[in-house]
Amino acid sequence: EVQLVESGGGLVQPGGSLRLSCVASGFTFSNYAMSWVRQPPGKGLEWVSAISGRGDRTYYADSVKGRFTISRDTSKSTLYLQMNSLRAEDTAVYYCAKVIVASIWVPFDYWGQGTLVTVSS
């Protein structure tokens, strides 16, 4: 059974940093690209970042480029999102998501339960 379990969310002041983690199980982690998708409270979904299965290609939404860094550790089956220079508008539930086939720009067939990041003073 595929499972994605996020952690690392919390309350952080504007300008601060946070690192999210997503532990994956139930599939061969290195075979699949992964993404982070966020959802501000009461609002819609926004794609944030993607990383290839081998970790050699990364992609970012314009809204986070230069501030967020996506990475993965195959030995730990874990996906990360390092978030720096956080802003109030980054407040959201952050989901990690697995793609349906071994490509990057394809649908997400599994999502984690999400972790809430709140940026506020």
Added chain:
Amino acid sequence: SYELTQPPSVSVSPGQTASITCSGDKLGDKFVCWYQQKPGQSPVLVIYQDNKRPSGIPERFSGSNSGNTATLTISGTQAIDEADYYCQAWDSSAVFGGGTKLTVL
């Protein structure tokens, strides 16, 4: 940047057919997928590659995509289908529509 437009809300009576649209420039040239999200839950993929259903998704869910509009159709809508629905496509990156709240009343 590429944009996908959905109606904020759609209402349907139980047993009737619900149609949720997703509009974008030359959307028919791209693959579209649809997610269902119920309150407090993570999104669930219900349609991918315009009209394919993942295993476990009921046959009453179907999709189409042509021209500038993709459509998610739910036939014989049930109360359990009440949820937010998001379309997704890909341009230079992944793009989501703004979401449509489906009310079954």
